[in-house]
Amino acid sequence: MKKVFSLFAAVLFFTSSLNANTSMMNNQIEDSPGDCFEMAMGVYEAAVFTWNDRARALELGAWVYEDCMESEAGPY
Amino acid sequence: MNIKLTFLLLFLTFIGFSQNHENSGSVVYKINASKKKSDQGVKDSNIDFYNRTISRLDELKYHLEFNKEKSLFKIENALVNDTDKSDFFLKSAKLFGGEEIYYTNLKDKKVTIQRTMLGEIFLIEDAIQTDWKLTSETKLIANYKCLKAEMILEKNKIYVNDIKIIAWFTPEIPLPFGPRGYNGLPGLILELNYGDINYYATEIKFENQVQISKPTQGIKITSEEFETYISQKIDEYGFENKSKN
Numbered sequence: 001m002k003k004v005f006s007l008f009a010a011v012l013f014f015t016s017s018l019n020a021n022t023s024m025m026n027n028q029i030e031d032s033p034g035d036c037f038e039m040a041m042g043v044y045e046a047a048v049f050t051w052n053d054r055a056r057a058l059e060l061g062a063w064v065y066e067d068c069m070e071s072e073a074g075p076y
Numbered sequence: 077m078n079i080k081l082t083f084l085l086l087f088l089t090f091i092g093f094s095q096n097h098e099n100s101g102s103v104v105y106k107i108n109a110s111k112k113k114s115d116q117g118v119k120d121s122n123i124d125f126y127n128r129t130i131s132r133l134d135e136l137k138y139h140l141e142f143n144k145e146k147s148l149f150k151i152e153n154a155l156v157n158d159t160d161k162s163d164f165f166l167k168s169a170k171l172f173g174g175e176e177i178y179y180t181n182l183k184d185k186k187v188t189i190q191r192t193m194l195g196e197i198f199l200i201e202d203a204i205q206t207d208w209k210l211t212s213e214t215k216l217i218a219n220y221k222c223l224k225a226e227m228i229l230e231k232n233k234i235y236v237n238d239i240k241i242i243a244w245f246t247p248e249i250p251l252p253f254g255p256r257g258y259n260g261l262p263g264l265i266l267e268l269n270y271g272d273i274n275y276y277a278t279e280i281k282f283e284n285q286v287q288i289s290k291p292t293q294g295i296k297i298t299s300e301e302f303e304t305y306i307s308q309k310i311d312e313y314g315f316e317n318k319s320k321n
Contacts, residue, residue: 037314042121044315047168048236049119050112050126052271055193055234055306056171061315062194063167 040065098249100143101282103264105255105275107133107173125168130272132169138275140255142264146288147253149178173273178257179290180204187257190291194309199294200302206260208243217266218277220246225261233303242269249280 044061048054109130112123137152151174176191182204189200205227213224222244229239243254245263254265255275266277297305310316 040313041315043125044313046119046122046125047171049122050129050272051172052235052237052239054236054310055302058306058310058313058315059193060168060171062309062313064164065313 036065036068039068098282099251100284100286101280102142102286103140103266103277103281104279105138105140105268106278107136107138107273107275109133109172109272109274128165129168129172132165133173133273135166136169136173138173138255140253141286141288142251142253143286143288144251145182146290147178147180147251147259148288149180149253149255149257151175174256176256177291179288180253180257180259181290182252182259187259188290189257190294193306197294198302199291199296200299201296202257202299204260205258208261215244217244217246218280220248220266222246222266223263233307239271240269241271243267 040061047057179188208225244267245261247263249264268275
């Protein structure tokens, strides 16, 4: 499960991190669930923006989030 | 006299068979979409996400099965769990193209959509769309003369903007079915432009007596209830709440 994140998801995450404020970035570094959330939110926003569809975007964002959380909890 | 009668009977049987034959069958659709270019004011990552997603659309195939009264539209291998989560863009492409199953019953004038959302299966029932605006434009698709019809899918709790739907249907196959639950035209839809996505027919087969069953598995819900459910879940995840964390 650890393999989950494609390069793109990581790029999205860093892009959204760069757009976030400094304190948020500091929190993310120490806080793994925060990382997963930022990444999932970046995916959600990109999907809503390009698909016009909140339901599909939710499904994709949640898919990334759940998988990220699962991999954070894994034995790696 | 006997020979004439035999020929007449054979002819009538053939006509009857042909008519029956064209009342049921299946269509295979492939999908595509045009790439987007970088645009001022749009994050490059959004454009990149979109372009990488649509580059995987050619791996998907959709099937429409139909008979005189019913149709079923679905992606190949619908409702298969994505156990291999390594392929983000394939998952994204499937969501963009649609993983739902659309069942249409003309007698009931209803479309039933079976869709998986956050691990749960829903059955959403809706009326057949009839708000088509017919135009005079025509084009040939797979040697069938097609006419153009349009409708607007209005913005709601799920769609953040209006979506333009264009259907190319052929009166030469006078059955009112099409992809993604779009029905109600006086001919089979051979191409559907749903916003940025194009569903286009690549194979049309006529068969005798195609059996179509209504999907039954899932939580029954109206489309309004489903919209509310989606909004609640977005709130729960906090995807539209910038101050979360």
